[in-house]
Amino acid sequence: MEHIENDSCFEGLAVNKGVEQPPSVNPYLNRMRKIKRRQYTAGEYIEGILKGDISILSQAVTLVESNLPDHQALAQEVIEKCLPYAGNSIRIGITGVPGSGKSTSIDVFGLHVLKKGGKLAVLAIDPSSERSKGSILGDKTRMEKLSIHPGAFIRPSPSAGSLGGVARKTRETIVLCEAAGFDTVFVETVGVGQSETAVHSMVDFFLLIQLAGTGDELQGIKRGIMEMADGIVINKADGDNIEKARLAQAQFKNALHLFPPTMSGWQPQVLTYSGYYELGIPEVWNMIDSYMEFVKKNGYFNHKRQEQAKYWMYETINEQLKEHFYRNNEIKEMLKIKESRILSDEQSSFTAARDVLDYYFKK
């Protein structure tokens, strides 16, 4: 049931069931504790970030990713103080299934962006246990050229917690990166989970990497993602594959025409390129530049940013309301029993919900 899995009502649950829960929020944290590095003050963090000090930025991100109350309080103070200096980047969401050549693409897209100067942050959202499946997002070694480029800051996905929590941390990290002078931010997802909705709510442009072919290659990508895309780019358009890629381009173009118009008024484009042979890269970037010009002119850029800012307040509230409820052990036990009663038709979904809620609000 793709719909049900897709629904945000299961975010809270995701924390409780089936999701790998590493003991600490971030492997960096343990290291940080071991080194017993002196904790910076909020002022020191902010000063360092505004100077563009990568080491301090990196530690501030670790702080954001920590769930320790002290760290969280300090992190929030730093984020708040960075806010007036944030907002000046172009934020691009990039998604594509494993096998679509996403890492190579981000590597060459990133280098293309950095040719004009400026600084690029590559972040990722991957709340599931992708880690154990061997597709660590944001892994520096996947982006050979970017990882040694002085203008690039690559940061893997925060690894634990619900999607809502992980996405929020990435959203907060964007603020820090922008305050540190990064003028382009990539947010990467794998395109198989529900992360894309969260990413869509923090970026200006949503880029979907596809491959030629309409069969197995699409198996992995989640339904509904295509309609979010401001641009679809078909990778591996090289050698014998060029014709297939062009055919796919035509098919996607036709499909996009059947979709209703976007809120931005922008007609999503479909392009082909080759990440490996570095073909068609400037064209992809020209598309993104055209989009930015278009939405800045018609006011949608600012409108979307403002809607996103409000969205994150409400999203944070809703996430915390659920978190507070679902992390309660007695509630967890009750829900287990209620589920089995519902499945055996002994109780309706609605009175089951009411019973658990009555218990919660009485407490």
Add this chain to the structure above:
Amino acid sequence: MEHIENDSCFEGLAVNKGVEQPPSVNPYLNRMRKIKRRQYTAGEYIEGILKGDISILSQAVTLVESNLPDHQALAQEVIEKCLPYAGNSIRIGITGVPGSGKSTSIDVFGLHVLKKGGKLAVLAIDPSSERSKGSILGDKTRMEKLSIHPGAFIRPSPSAGSLGGVARKTRETIVLCEAAGFDTVFVETVGVGQSETAVHSMVDFFLLIQLAGTGDELQGIKRGIMEMADGIVINKADGDNIEKARLAQAQFKNALHLFPPTMSGWQPQVLTYSGYYELGIPEVWNMIDSYMEFVKKNGYFNHKRQEQAKYWMYETINEQLKEHFYRNNEIKEMLKIKESRILSDEQSSFTAARDVLDYYFKK
């Protein structure tokens, strides 16, 4: 920002802002009070429903739609007792923009279903103020033939409250109708709001009515709905319009091939028909029958029903958690102030959320 509007995090808010709030939940309620009809006991309701008494069924639905605590308690008791007798219908969601000929289509689809005998319930979900825009869903006069058919029960959408609340009432009404022996249930929506996600979570088959043409006709339909459809049917395939409808059919077929496979393993079909001239109606129904056979054989039918039952427990919980928070007047005031602070970059979305939550949980 279609995504943000689409997110369920705004359901709670929808109650507070911009949504028409009639003084009473249902116009029927006032009438009921005026008549001072003796209130049935739960046992009487259940007996009447199980006998298929339409008048008692109708009053039970009114009870479900009422927000009065007494009515709610009684309604929940009735639903619970009906549960063992429910579940035996085929539930079909039907959506299409105004102008797609949805009412006429439901009229002829319904008559087709009833030819074989059995009973049909037509319900609707329309949480917004469509009422004032003149498109009252489920309005009996829109379905000329069905409305006078003894085997049909047509019920307009519950009119007030958040989408979550309205959808839940429709979901509960399905239980009552099934216990009353209705073996086909249509759930109708307008396809322009976020109701389709809710409908998708309570039906076995999701039918999307479209028109030929790829321009303005699609303007109204919400992005993402096409990917939910188990079948797309193109109306008004008659006279001069046949060729255009066939072309649209081919286009939609191609587009569907670009989508990833459905969870059910079913390949969504695209058919043309004419509701007005009653052409192609059996073919549409054969498609739905084939789907049912397919998903009953591969186990997806039951799997989906069970997932839906669990979904409604969690959905009800999440909705109530938000409702409890957002209906608080002090919280409403705080949120207004926070929104303006966020939009003027004085505060981050995250600390704004934290401040309001701190206040809520302290109380």
